[in-house]
Amino acid sequence: MDSADLNALWLTxxxxxxxxxxxxxxxxxxxxxxxxxxxAWKGAVGAIVALPLVLPPxxxxxxxxxxxxxxxxxxxxxxxxxxxxxxFTFPGLVIASVFYSLPFVVQPIQNAFEAIxxxxxxxxxxxxxxxxxxxxxxxxxxxxxxxxxxxxLGFAHTVGEFGIVLMIGGNIPDKTRVVSVLIYDHVEAMxxxxxxxxxxxxxxxxxxxxxxxxxxxxxxxxxx
Amino acid sequence: xxxxGYLLLALFALPSADAGEVQVAVAANFTGPMQVxxxxxxxxxxxxxxxxxxATGKFYAQIKNGAPFEVLLAADDQxxxxxxxxxxxxxxxxxxxxxxxxxxxxxxxxxxxxxxxILKKDGFxxxxxxxxxxxxxxxxxxxxxxxxxxxxxxxxRLVQGENIAQTHQFIATGAAELGFVAYSQVIKNGxxxxxSGWLIPPHFYSPIRQEALLLARGKNNAAASELLAYLxxxxxxxxxxSFGYALP
Amino acid sequence: MSSDIRARxxxxxxxxxxxxxxxLPGAGVTALFGPSGSGKTTCLRAIAGLERAAGGYLAxxxxxxxxxxxxHFLPTHRRPIGYVFQEASLFSHLSVRANMEFGQKRAAPxxxxxxxxxxxEMLAISGLLDRHPEQLSGGERQRVAIAxxxxxxxxxxxxxxxxxxxxxxRKLEILPYLERLRGELSLPIIYxxxxxxxxxxxxxxxxxxxxxxxxxxxxxxxxxxxxDLPAVxxxxxxxxxxxxxxxxxxxxxxxxxxxxxAIFVSRHQQPPGTPIRCRIHARDVSLALHPxxxxxxxxxxxxxxxxxxxxxxxxxxLIKLDVAGTPLLARITQRSAENLGxxxxxxxxxxxxxxxxxx
Numbered sequence: 001m002d003s004a005d006l007n008a009l010w011l012t013x014x015x016x017x018x019x020x021x022x023x024x025x026x027x028x029x030x031x032x033x034x035x036x037x038x039x040a041w042k043g044a045v046g047a048i049v050a051l052p053l054v055l056p057p058x059x060x061x062x063x064x065x066x067x068x069x070x071x072x073x074x075x076x077x078x079x080x081x082x083x084x085x086x087x088f089t090f091p092g093l094v095i096a097s098v099f100y101s102l103p104f105v106v107q108p109i110q111n112a113f114e115a116i117x118x119x120x121x122x123x124x125x126x127x128x129x130x131x132x133x134x135x136x137x138x139x140x141x142x143x144x145x146x147x148x149x150x151x152x153l154g155f156a157h158t159v160g161e162f163g164i165v166l167m168i169g170g171n172i173p174d175k176t177r178v179v180s181v182l183i184y185d186h187v188e189a190m191x192x193x194x195x196x197x198x199x200x201x202x203x204x205x206x207x208x209x210x211x212x213x214x215x216x217x218x219x220x221x222x223x224x
Numbered sequence: 225x226x227x228x229g230y231l232l233l234a235l236f237a238l239p240s241a242d243a244g245e246v247q248v249a250v251a252a253n254f255t256g257p258m259q260v261x262x263x264x265x266x267x268x269x270x271x272x273x274x275x276x277x278x279a280t281g282k283f284y285a286q287i288k289n290g291a292p293f294e295v296l297l298a299a300d301d302q303x304x305x306x307x308x309x310x311x312x313x314x315x316x317x318x319x320x321x322x323x324x325x326x327x328x329x330x331x332x333x334x335x336x337x338x339x340x341x342i343l344k345k346d347g348f349x350x351x352x353x354x355x356x357x358x359x360x361x362x363x364x365x366x367x368x369x370x371x372x373x374x375x376x377x378x379x380x381r382l383v384q385g386e387n388i389a390q391t392h393q394f395i396a397t398g399a400a401e402l403g404f405v406a407y408s409q410v411i412k413n414g415x416x417x418x419x420s421g422w423l424i425p426p427h428f429y430s431p432i433r434q435e436a437l438l439l440a441r442g443k444n445n446a447a448a449s450e451l452l453a454y455l456x457x458x459x460x461x462x463x464x465x466s467f468g469y470a471l472p
Numbered sequence: 473m474s475s476d477i478r479a480r481x482x483x484x485x486x487x488x489x490x491x492x493x494x495x496l497p498g499a500g501v502t503a504l505f506g507p508s509g510s511g512k513t514t515c516l517r518a519i520a521g522l523e524r525a526a527g528g529y530l531a532x533x534x535x536x537x538x539x540x541x542x543x544h545f546l547p548t549h550r551r552p553i554g555y556v557f558q559e560a561s562l563f564s565h566l567s568v569r570a571n572m573e574f575g576q577k578r579a580a581p582x583x584x585x586x587x588x589x590x591x592x593e594m595l596a597i598s599g600l601l602d603r604h605p606e607q608l609s610g611g612e613r614q615r616v617a618i619a620x621x622x623x624x625x626x627x628x629x630x631x632x633x634x635x636x637x638x639x640x641x642r643k644l645e646i647l648p649y650l651e652r653l654r655g656e657l658s659l660p661i662i663y664x665x666x667x668x669x670x671x672x673x674x675x676x677x678x679x680x681x682x683x684x685x686x687x688x689x690x691x692x693x694x695x696x697x698x699x700d701l702p703a704v705x706x707x708x709x710x711x712x713x714x715x716x717x718x719x720x721x722x723x724x725x726x727x728x729x730x731x732x733x734a735i736f737v738s739r740h741q742q743p744p745g746t747p748i749r750c751r752i753h754a755r756d757v758s759l760a761l762h763p764x765x766x767x768x769x770x771x772x773x774x775x776x777x778x779x780x781x782x783x784x785x786x787x788x789x790l791i792k793l794d795v796a797g798t799p800l801l802a803r804i805t806q807r808s809a810e811n812l813g814x815x816x817x818x819x820x821x822x823x824x825x826x827x828x829x830x831x
Contacts, residue, residue, distance in 0.1 A: 062393065069399040087399040088350055088383045119561050122522055125548035126555035127575035127624050134549075137574075141565040166390065168399070170383030171355060184386065188281035188358035 004173060005182065005198060012178040015090070016158040019097040020105075023154045024147070026098065027105040031146075032135070034106070035113035050107070052100045061167025064096050068168065088170035093178075096164045101157045105150040112146020113139060149213060156209045160202070244447030245272045247292050249283040251299035251434060253361070253388055253406050254322065257467040258297065264463070265454050271447040279387055281358050287312055287439060294442025295451055297321060297434070300360045304437040317438035321455045322469035324432030325407035326364045329421040331396050336420040342402065343374045348381070352394040352403030355384045361391075364429035365404035371428045395419075411468035426470075434469075477532055477628070477660065481518045481525035483511075490514045490525075490684040498533055500676035501654050501661045503692075511684040512664040516630050519662065520555050521548035532628055552580065554621030556631040560613035562605035568616050569601040575624030591619045594656065595649050611642035615649060622657070629653075629661045635670060643670075650674055672712045672751050673830040697799035699781040699790045709783075709790060709801050710753035712830070717746045732795030733773040737827050749830040754790060754801035756826040761812055763821050771824040775800060777816050780809065789814075793822055 034046055052060055067074040068086040075085050086092030116139060124134040140147070162180040169176030171185070179198055186195035250258045255277045262273045276283075280299040287293055287307065296313075298304050301320070307313040328343070330336045335348075342348070354362035362384070369375040383400055385391030392409050394400040407423060410416050416423070436455060442448035454460055461471055477496040482489070490511040496502050504512040517523040519530060521537070524545070530538040537546040554575075562571050572588055592598040595615040605613060614634055621629060634650075635643045647670070654661065654674060665671050671678065671692075678695040680687040688695045695701075696711045715728035717740060726740040728748060735750070742748070764772055775793040783790050789809050793800040800822055804814075812820070 065393065065397050065399055069397040071398050075398075085349070085399065087394075119557065119559075120563060122548070123555070123557065123561045123563070124574070125522070126520055126553055126630075127620065128549050128552075128578035128580075129574070130549050133578070138563060138565075142563070144565070166386055167393070170350070170352070170394070170400075171386070172383060181386075185355065185357060187285065188279060188355070188386070190281060190284065 002194075004177075005194065007174050008177050008179050008182040008198075009201075011090075011174060011176075012159055012180075015093060015097060015178060016155045018094055019101060019158045020151055020155040022094070022098050023101055023105040024151060027102060027109060027150065027154075028147075030102075031106045031109035031113055031150075032139070034110045050103045053103050057100065057161065057163025058167055060100060061096065061164040064099065064164065065168050068092060068095075087168045088172060088176060090175050093165060093169055093176050096168050097158045097161060100161055100164050101154045104157045105154040108149035108153065109143060109146045112143035112149075115146075116142045148216065152209055152213045156206060159205065243270045243272060244445060244450075245274060246294050246442065246445060246448045246451055247274045248276070248295045248297065248451070249287070249291075249293040250275055250277050250297045251280050252277050253299055253324065253408060254297055254434065256408065257322075257464050257469070260463050261455070261460055264459065265451060269447070269450055269454070271450065273451070279358070292441060294439055294445050294448045296437045296439055297455075298437065299324075299432075299434055301433040301435040304435040307437060307439070312440050314438040314440060314443050317452065318435050319452075319456070320433045320472045321436040322434045322464050323472060324361060324364075324434060325426075325468060325470060326361060326368065326404055326424045326429060326432070327407045327410060327416065327421045328368075328402060328424060329395060329405050329410050329416070329419060330402035331398055331419040332401065333418075333420050336402055336422050338422055340372065340422045340424065343369065343372060343378065348401035350383045350394075350400035350403075351378055351381050352383050352385060352391045352400035352405075354388045354391045354404070355386055359387055360432045360434075361388045361404065361406055364432055367429040368404065368424055407468035409468075414466070433472075477662075478529065479515075479519060480527075480529040481515065482527050483514055483518055483523055483525045485514070488684055490518070492681075492684075492686050494679060494686060494689060496660075496662070496679070496689075497677055498660050499658065501663050501674050502677040502679060503671040503675035504662060504664045504679050504681060505666065505671050505675075506681035506687075508666060509683075510681040512666070512681055513632055514684075515681065516632050516662060516664050519628075520553055520630055521546060521551050535627075552625065552627045554624055554626030554629040556614070556617050556621050556629070556634045558633045559637050560605075560610075560617040562608075562613055562616055562620070564605055566605075567601070568597065568603050568605065568608070571605065571616060572601075572620045572623050575620055579623070579625040586622060586625075588623060591622050594652060595619045609642070610638050611645045614638065614642075614646060618649070618653070622653075626659065629657075629659055631661060631663045633664050633666070635667070636665075647673060669830065673749055693799050697792055697801055699779060699792045699801065708753045708755055709803065710751055710756075711799055711801055712749055712751050713798055713800075715748050715750055717742055717744045717748060719744055730798055732775075732798040732800075735771045735773070735824060735827060737829060740829070751828040751830055752800065752824055753826070753828070754803040756824060757793075757800060757802035758823045758825065759791065759802055759804060759808070759812060759814070760821045760823060764823060767823065769823045769825055771827070772821050773800075773824070775820060775822045777814055777818045777820065779816055780814060795822065 030049065034042060065087055066072050069075045070085060078084060078086055086095060120138050120142060121134055124138045129137060160180060165178055165181055169181065171177050171181055179202065183195050183198045258275065262275060266273060280303050283296060284303050296304065304313060304318045308315060308318060328336055328340050336342055353365040356362035356366045369378055383394060385394055388406050388409060391403055392405045395403045410421060436452055438448060438452055465471060476498045480493045482491045492515060504515055506512050514523055518525045518528065527540045528538050536544065537551055538544060592601065595618060597612065597615050597619060600608060600612060635646055663674060675692045678692045679689045680695060688698060688701060693711050713730050715730040718727045718729040718734060720726050720739060724739040725736045728735050728737060773795050775795045778792040778794050780789050780791045783803065787806050789804055789806055791802040791804060791814060793802060802822060
């Protein structure tokens with residue numbers, strides 16, 4: 001592995017960590033709302049969140065490129081803010097990845113919230129816990145396995161994402177050239193040994209992540 | 225309209241009794257002309273073409289691992305040479321079926337002047353090129369910038385598409401203000417269609433020779449040889465030129 | 473704390489409307505009793521604020537918790553209640569101790585409270601504090617849930633069929649603790665149940681609900697002794713009398729005393745002075761105009777006829793009696809009633825063939 005490979009690895013881990021943190025921050029209220037609401041919008045919002053599961057990443061990437069470009073709404077907004085355009089930048093990659101990995105974080109957390117049911121929240125209310133208090137002291141701890149799954153899946157999925165990064169990254173070393181793109185480059189350039197190194201690393205990484213997921217995620221405790 | 229007519233014809237034409245079938249791997253940049261050529265060829269010969277479009281490097285890996293392609297229309301001349309050297313191609317069957325032309329292009333009609341002076345000025349943030357490591361048009365773009373003496377200055381502004389299709393998207397969406405793409409991507413009625421462009425003179429970069437090759441699997445398929453011969457016909461060459469390629 | 477409770481709710485559900493207006497005593501155990509689907513639980517949840525009742529009014533003593541006319545609604549977490557659900561619903565991520573402390577930590581600081589060790593002692597769960605809920609039996613879990621509710625320093629304890637999810641053995645294991653609660657805490661308890669034995673044993677006040685409406689509300693015996701209602705407890709009409717063990721006597725008998733007299737029952741283990749509730753079915757009471765002299769029936773008390781009414785069975789009457797202030801019901805045939813000339817005000821003797829001890 002040369003320094004370009006190491007840089008790409010570092011960049012990938014940085015991207016995945018930031019994206020995972022943001023996803024937990026954004027995904028938790030969305031998951032909570034989806035798990036609890038009886039609004040007519042629930043179906044629509046749930047479907048939008050799940051879109052990246054079915055859309056080819058290149059489609060999503062293309063639309064994000066359009067949206068973030070100088071003629072797109074997001075692009076105009078960022079230019080108005082004075083921070084320039086997002087394509088070909090690391091923040092742009094972060095935002096795109098957040099979109100793309102959103103369902104992988106929202107859905108496990110939403111399922112965990114739904115599995116809690118109404119009762120523990122009612123119990124907490126009868127014990128003088130405010131809704132905010134209940135959320136932190138009851139809902140979140142009980143949904144811990146969902147948070148763990150969501151975080152691990154979000155991280156792993158960001159590490160493995162390729163199509164979107166390709167579409168809006170521009171393959172710039174140290175900025176947007178992540179491992180998956182580099183592997184593709186190596187394969188395209190017929191540099192198979194390097195490709196093997198990185199691909200093997202990805203396989204091992206993914207395995208370790210999933211192993212951790214299955215090992216440390218205990219079966220849900222029986223309702224007390 | 226003419227193309228549509230051909231397509232309709234192909235749809236209704238009945239395959240003849242001795243119809244053969246050819247599996248063809250086609251470089252992605254040649255997608256447009258190949259669709260027209262295939263319709264013509266199938267009508268004239270009665271053979272069926274099974275076409276796959278994609279990156280030449282990917283085809284190489286697939287062919288080496290047993291993909292059932294019989295003919296390769298590559299985006300370069302190195303991949304066919306390598307396949308020949310490794311015994312995956314039929315010796316002597318390779319020839320240049322098209323020569324790619326490079327264009328500096330922007331979706332903004334005012335931006336690119338007729339001699340590429342824009343590259344020496346400021347006023348843009350990104351220049352899009354295809355990945356020079358894997359795409360011949362990317363390599364040609366780098367050569368052009370070196371020749372103009374702007375390679376070093378522009379290096380921090382370069383963004384790479386994995387192939388020229390993606391590079392074209394970067395520019396078409398405005399995410400990159402300008403960039404180097406294939407003339408075949410922006411040609412319309414014999415000239416640059418939307419936006420503004422500079423058709424780069426051939427002496428700025430080494431030729432983008434796109435070679436065809438009869439693969440070992442297609443050695444005994446008469447239809448495959450017929451297709452290769454057809455690509456050299458005047459009729460086919462007229463189509464290829466109309467899509468913005470040069471001929472040897 | 474012994475101020476009254478006033479509750480007026482109207483809760484509309486798809487197939488059912490709860491429409492009640494209740495005045496309940498601010499002390500003792502009030503049982504909300506009725507068949508399933510009668511609205512007991514909905515009523516309890518409305519008191520807790522878990523159901524939002526349109527046009528509702530709820531005051532616990534001086535404190536108005538909800539008043540639709542003023543747009544006032546105190547959310548559940550601001551109501552000083554203790555709520556025990558049918559299933560214990562302990563927090564599975566917390567230990568027994570942390571479960572109990574959950575409400576204690578959040579209780580209003582000014583309210584005098586019981587200490588955790590005291591409550592744990594009273595409910596015999598001191599040894600379980602460091603366990604996790606899934607390590608407890610059903611009965612233990614329910615006791616922890618009760619302890620948790622009490623530690624929140626409630627002004628009122630709401631219990632929604634706390635024993636319904638338990639088998640008979642666990643039920644018998646918990647009932648004594650509930651009796652202790654009634655005896656030792658000066659805390660009004662509203663207890664939802666559809667089990668006659670639990671109500672007979674625990675309730676001081678009884679509210680009968682049917683199809684979302686209040687059928688009767690009053691002290692336990694005044695409701696049980698009403699003869700204008702269908703039998704409150706499905707098995708049969710009858711009353712519950714509060715007695716006290718007076719003495720253990722010869723022939724393996726124990727004498728129980730109550731304000732209207734004394735009755736003998738089979739020898740009981742508890743020491744004299746222990747309060748015991750007895751249930752006396754109307755079908756087990758027969759009437760005689762003179763004190764029976766040649767009868768195998770042991771228990772006979774002087775009584776006065778208050779009222780009489782027909783029963784669901786043709787040819788039978790339900791007679792309401794007064795035994796020096798304690799009501800008693802008797803079920804006899806119409807023919808006997810005519811033979812004896814039963815009429816309100818008549819003094820006679822009630823012979824009690826069987827007594828069910830509720831302990």
